[in-house]
Amino acid sequence: MNGKLRKQIGAIATWVLTFILMVIICVPGLWVVLTAFRPNGEVLAKPPVWIPDNPSLNNFAKIFGFGADQVAIPVPAYFANSLIIALTSTAIALLIGMSGGYAFARYRFRFKNGLFLGLMLSRTVPGIALSLPIFMIWSRIGLIDAKLGLIIVYVALNVPFTIWLIDGFFRQIPKEMSEAAQVDGCTRWQAFWKIEFPLAKSGIASAGIFAFLTSWNEYALASNLTRSTDSKTLPVGLMDFTAQFTIDWAGMSAMAVIIIIPALILTFLVQKHLIAGLTFGGVKG
Amino acid sequence: MTKMTFRKLLAATALTGITATAVVAEEVDYGKFDGYTLRVKLIGGAQYEPLYARIAEWEAMTGATVDVLSRKNHFELDREIKQDIAAGTLDWCVGSNHTSFAPQYGSIYIDLNGVIADATLAEFQSLALENSTVDGRLVQLPRHSDISNLYYIKSLFEDADNQAKFEAEYGYALTPPETWDQVKDQAMFFADAPTFYGTQFVGKDEAITGRFYELLIANGGALFDDDWNPTFNSAAGVEAVNFFKDLYEAQAVPAGSLNYLWDDTGLGFASGTVALNLDWAGWASFFNDPENSKIAGDIGLVRAPKGSAGIRTGWSGSHSFSITETCDNQAAAASFVTFLTSHESQMVEATAGLLPTRAAVWDDAKAQFTADGNNFLVEVFETYAVSMSEDAFTPPLITPWIEVSNEIWPQLQAAILGEKTPQEALDEAADAARIVMEDAGYL
Amino acid sequence: MAEIKLNNVIKRYGKTEVVHGINLDIAHNEFVVLVGPSGCGKSTTLRMIAGLEDISDGTVSIGPGVVNDLPPRKRNISMVFQNYALYPHMSVRENLGFGLKIAKQDEATITARVDEAADILGLDELLERTPAELSGGQRQRVAMGRAIVRHPEAFLFDEPLSNLDAKLRVQMRTEIKKLHQKVKTTVVYVTHDQVEAMTLADRIVVMKDGHIEQVGTPMKVFNHPVNTFVASFIGSPPMNLLPATITGADVVFADGKSLPVPTRLADRVRDGQEVIFGLRPDDLTPVGHGIAESGDSARLTLDVTLSELLGTETILYTSIAGQEAQGKMFGAREVAPGETLEFDVAMDRAHLFDAATGKSVRVD
Amino acid sequence: MATKRPPFWQREQYTPFLLLLPAILTLLFVVLLPLLFSLYTSFTGYRLIRPESLWQWIGFRNYQRIFADGDFWTAFGRTIIFLTIALNLEFLFGLGIALLINKITWGQRTLRTIMMFPMMFSPILVGYQFKFVFNDNIGILNNALQSLGLSDGAIPWLVDKYLANFSIIFAEVWMSTSVFAILLLAGLFAMPRDPLEAAKVDGCNPWQVFRHITLPFLMPFVFIAMTIRSLDVARAYDIVDVMTGGGPAGRTELLWTLIARTGYDNARMGQANAMAYVSILLSIAFTYYFFTKLLAARKYMGGAE
Structure with missing residues (x-):
């Protein structure tokens, strides 16, 4: 076999393998998306119907309460809750993360490594182990079924990783930038906001995306801490489709699509930052 | 009282119930609770929701407002209520309940005897009420039954x-x-x-x-x-x-x-x-x-077939409403649950195929199916009416029922999969169940 | 413009002391260069003057007052960093005007001052570019421009040329010198490159291990190093330092070769003293190839092991008593390895250091 | 002349602690405080539906009970195996995907975006999705295999001892591989060309180049990915809970599902918290292990610290 042929075969093999991998990655998700557009009967058809015969927006109409047989699942309220909770907790986590990340990136102090490790380890506590004690404490101070209660939990959930990523990004910015600004007449605070913050912006944005995705998708804690439309989030709302005896697969898929779309849009918009975020923040820090 | 005598009793009362109640249904006075907000936790899901459309009617009648705190399937609701017990946050009045879950909740729910008018209770099938009774207390008002x-x-x-x-x-x-x-x-x-x-x-x-x-x-x-x-x-x-x-x-x-x-x-x-x-x-x-x-x-x-002892299978239970001990307006709560289990309300659920707990609704629903030409549902109701009255029995109404169940089913699975012989599996489950019962103070 | 005074300045990190009590007075408009190998504390000292490091002990004053507890922005200084520290998200114009903007100067003043600085440094064409679009030399110039627009009391330079290639470095060196002559400000300049120090400084401060070894004009430091460290650090190629013993009126090397004790040092040594004989390569030239005949000279016959032709001069590698020594030859001619030449030793420019202390036997 | 000392919050040595204060306070409040509470309850006979049992101190009995419980140790061992297999598979597939995508020049951006697709999914959604995919009767996997003629039976994906564990691992791997792929891809991008070329000149074949040059260079990235992943491995709880709930016959029981059932369904919170503590220690051990590796890796890559 000559070299050229071998190279061509190699290229083709690469493509085929990639294609198979992409199919494995896409098909389960795609099936959910397609199911959102089919009647329930078709979901369970045997043999399976791959492309919906009569794609319709019925499932969406149903969960948004249009049409005759509406299912009273208050998706708009859940959506609003999810959005408010995810955005607020992300914003707070970013502020706290910036402050903490800056401390780790720019200062030398006692217990630094220990503190960093401690922060990281706090993230590893399984949600299921935290859910009841948090519930008991939250209920004493009136944070059950309140958006604030969930926001606080998500902030704590996101802070460690946010600090880690942002720490990495601040380390990318030469210390001299801030020093130059201070010599130029800035206070440390001004130097931070006018010089270091704008430079770390993309990193902070990527940390924000991770925080947002975590909050947006979290289920175990939310299912314990939320009760009603005051605070229920979309993933918890997903359970509304599982009644005592039935699961409305099609409705559930429609809701799944509603959950995924904002995450997907966000990711498409900032995918470059997302990769950069993991890379610089995590690796080079 | 043994189960067999229950059944006979039920058959008798069911008949009398049918003749007595047909007309009085909407003459109940639901009272006035102007400005009061009733906090409730309801089971959610497609089959259960149509009934809730009637809540607005009750609100208009009584001047009260209903605040639905949660609307979840019952396994979720069960977890939530347990959390409420743990955290002392029973700051609501009415909760959905179920025969299988009710015994766990101990004394958080009031005895409805005397709270709900005797005349109203008399319109329910007595077996349904019996199955809703734990330790002599009627802790729940059955909404619809199942078998x-x-x-x-x-x-x-x-x-x-x-x-x-x-x-x-x-x-x-x-x-x-x-x-x-x-x-x-x-x-x-x-x-x-x-x-x-x-x-x-x-x-x-x-x-x-x-x-x-x-x-x-x-x-x-x-x-x-x-x-x-x-x-x-x-x-x-x-x-x-x-x-x-x-x-x-x-x-x-x-x-x-x-x-x-x-x-x-x-x-x-x-x-x-x-x-x-x-x-x-x-x-x-x-x-x-x-x-x-x-x-x-x-x-x-x-009808469900018979086992080797000639008895038909008839695992039954009811979805129901309960009122908390901590409720600040039990009269309003009682009015609410009475309304949601009234003849009209049960007709709403029966036409969707759910089995009523009021004797009269069985016949009225069947009459309506006949009028609609829905012979299949007529057949369904006839079959289920018989099994409800003759075959129904509930799991033991004991606090640790779910816990006992959680010891049994993994062993059943192991036996079915052939990991253990059925005898081994059941023996192990029985040993574990014994410990549960001991812990719970039954043994 | 201000004078800068360092009074017994000490820097500690935790328990480690890295700067051990520096005393230094810098006059108005003086160009002082701190020079030394890396880790000698020169940058730390500069950063303490700038206010970027806490002063653990002692005082720093700029102008009339002690500035120990003033943040950098209140010290009225400006600084050029080794990697320039230009703000990448701002144009050159914004970079230059940033300090003035922070000081809330009005637009007209900012524009005028930026244009003035751009004019001085020839940045007029580059004002609208971002730092990423500039070459190394241009960035360097912007960094300097940023320093001068604010008309500070003093300029601090932290190894500003070390990121440039050799040719550019020479060019920028000249520009800095010119700039200083133009704007006449006190300058503290840190470098590890002794050539920069020699060419730029009014006064050189040679540092090592957190201590000042010698302070003086370039001429003084070059011609009269106080110890072997300064002697070897200043000058290129470095001074040959050869262990020897004073025997009578001679400096005797281990292999028996000997030279007379330089006349001007004769009364500073005693018989039997262990010394280091210091001689710059320029002062070890093959007979007939020196620049100028020395008044007090001696001869040595040495084997050349290697020669490096640099153009007008040639470096000759040889050894004295097993120690490598370098000589210089002016006027090119071929030298074959192994060739034996007779060298002229300029004894009036030779140095003697005490072997035990490393200190020069005579400091003028 | 002496200037006055600034107030303590402006002093350099306190600044980092002040900056970290919000983070520390949040975590104390949301993580440590609840953990202390649950630590206490693990020494009581606390049952969810008996609030008064919170004060019933029983010492180490919960721990004695779970340590003597074969089911607990089985779940414990299975959790470790689950994590080990899942993390290693995620690493291998992530590496494979990264290498493939690194080779492809045309359409790489699109591929990278597709690769991140599963990261957008809520774990509970992933659970439902794969519960459906692996359904023996109406699931698309069995149907696809049957229509392709690869199988003529209904493969009980979620019941068979090996297949059920395979299925939950598959779902977990599907969800989390992209984290590895992204990081390793970044590592490949950062890889200097010179050593690769030097190795080729030195006569290495492609495998040897990979084994001796590429892989060692990527190792720090692997540890970082492992650390990031180990921070939230317990997210797999949602998936397993939905797909199999730990069954059948406890074949897929992990510590987390066991804890949830003991604590909520059986209302034995004290005992559940004792188990939770063991699982927390396990998580911490995993993270700590990778974290120390990570610090070493960072040093190796020339970062600060």
């Missing part, structure tokens, strides 16, 4: 070819089954895995415990003796386990059965790939709806 009967695909049984082949193989005629042994034969006969199955069963959680339990009773066994010693590891218990195991091994049920819950079996039957299906009344309309079901118009229904 399973056997659905089957009619055309399979009418097919002459099938009839001939079956008789040749098993020596008796192919007719809708009367005993579980016949179900086993027929299921194996029809099965053609993986495209077609003879029957199916739910395979995990309290669902399979319940199915095992009713077959245990049908085979003449019992979960506990009179002193609450576990006795389900008896010959009747082994026979019950073997029923599931044989079907599973013969591939007469779907291979994934042990991971199935009600939605899987219901949807499976609707997909037209299962011959016989023991299922709840709530599914009837779904099975006969051409939009959701491939077997619409081809469904037969018989």
